[in-house]
Amino acid sequence: MPRLLTIRLSLALTALVLFGLGIQQNSTYLRLAGIVLLGAALVLRFVGGRTPRA
Numbered sequence: 001m002p003r004l005l006t007i008r009l010s011l012a013l014t015a016l017v018l019f020g021l022g023i024q025q026n027s028t029y030l031r032l033a034g035i036v037l038l039g040a041a042l043v044l045r046f047v048g049g050r051t052p053r054a
Contacts, residue, residue, distance in 0.1 A: 009041075011038075011040055012037075014037055015034045015035070017034075018031075019038070
């Protein structure tokens with residue numbers, strides 16, 4: 001698995017866990033941290049070079 005994909009997936013999984021904990025514990029800060037990490041994973045979606053298609 002490419003390194004950037006691993007980073008994106010781990011950020012997205014961490015974001016979902018934090019967001020879920022924020023909902024469960026009614027914590028605005030945990031929910032916000034989850035949203036920010038999910039946004040970072042989304043931004044990383046557009047980072048990196050494209051491989052040319054044949």
